[in-house]
Amino acid sequence: MIPSVLPTYNRVPLSFVRGAGSWLETDDGTRYLDMGAGIAVNVLGHAAPELVTALTEQAQALWHVSNLYQIPQQQKLADQLVDLTFADTVFFTNSGTEAAELAIKMARKYWHEKGEDRSEIITFDGAFHGRSTGAISAVPHSEKMVKGFGPLLPGFTQVAWDDPDALAQAVTEKTAAVMIEPVQGEGGIRPLPEPALRAIRKLCEDTGALLIFDEVQCGVGRTGKLFAHEWSGVTPDIMMVAKGIGGGFPLGAVLATEAAAAGMVAGTHGSTYGGNPLGCAIGSKVLQIVADPAFLDQVNAKAGFLRQKLDALVATHPDTFESLRGEGLMLGLKCKRPCGEVVQAAYDAHLLTVPAADNIVRLLPALNISEADMAEAVDRLDRAATALETPKN
């Protein structure tokens, strides 16, 4: 019999009743150290006091009204994002997938307004943009995501990751946009080298194609800058944000330049919940904290500390780990045994990590995790690896 919860996830038999900072607790009081943060979502940890306050204050005043009306919380968050980034304008969604949908629509509308037949969008192998029909159509090479869900939407071409020649060939006079994660998340914590990002920007400028960054996973302080692309100085025309921006409350956004958003006039797009007062009050607080240069300095210091410990771990366990990669607190351990075994052994050591493609164990902790908790996490990974390496009899 089918479970009452549609069984689209392979869940581990673990459930939590409360959380604080980087720790989660089961109903029998067992504590787990959380290095996954809800897949890069809980940027300030669980039940962050500032966010609890922002949520309860807004919850007592007003949750939802509709985009038929002015929403000051939404206006404030949009102004913050515009002040902090390349963007001139913002649309709020409830998830990354919805942000992908709008990014795709916006790029096509841009060319429609110019009277040009340019609707093709170029994406990359290993990419992940969400699970809607549009977002899976964007990655036709991903059999796991698209098989059985056809016909897919036309107009997407997926090319090899970090292959400038393949990309240059794929971009034609039909190309509306190039869509890329500056650091791939689901694809296995793969940062695109800076020169490659600059080359893509140049290619877009030469051909007119818009550049869309998907910073749903790598954005909001994760790499040590507010947005990952800031390391390279390359800016997009359109950017998708979600995961971390709500700190655990469902919230996403599409940021765009005035030129890229030109076709999105009244009536062309909408969302019932998107930009509601509750979500935006929380997002505003998250952004106020994370965008503080002193906070980002701390993220970089923490990342340096964690990397050093993890490099030592890899060196101690050459039979389990091959290498460490990633940026800031978006780290991946490339494994020499199936990454699922390492994730399971970590569960046994009461440590939460997240598997990814390319046999990677992801570490995406809260951005305010303490040094003591990071050291404890690496100790637990060390125990997990030792258990895997110890012959069973």
Ligand SMILES: *Cc1c(COP(=O)(O)O)cnc(C)c1O
């Ligand atoms: C998680 C993710 C998405 C989809 O976000 P949802 O909120 O799950 O819809 C899109 N792009 C990237 C890079 C992601 O990591």
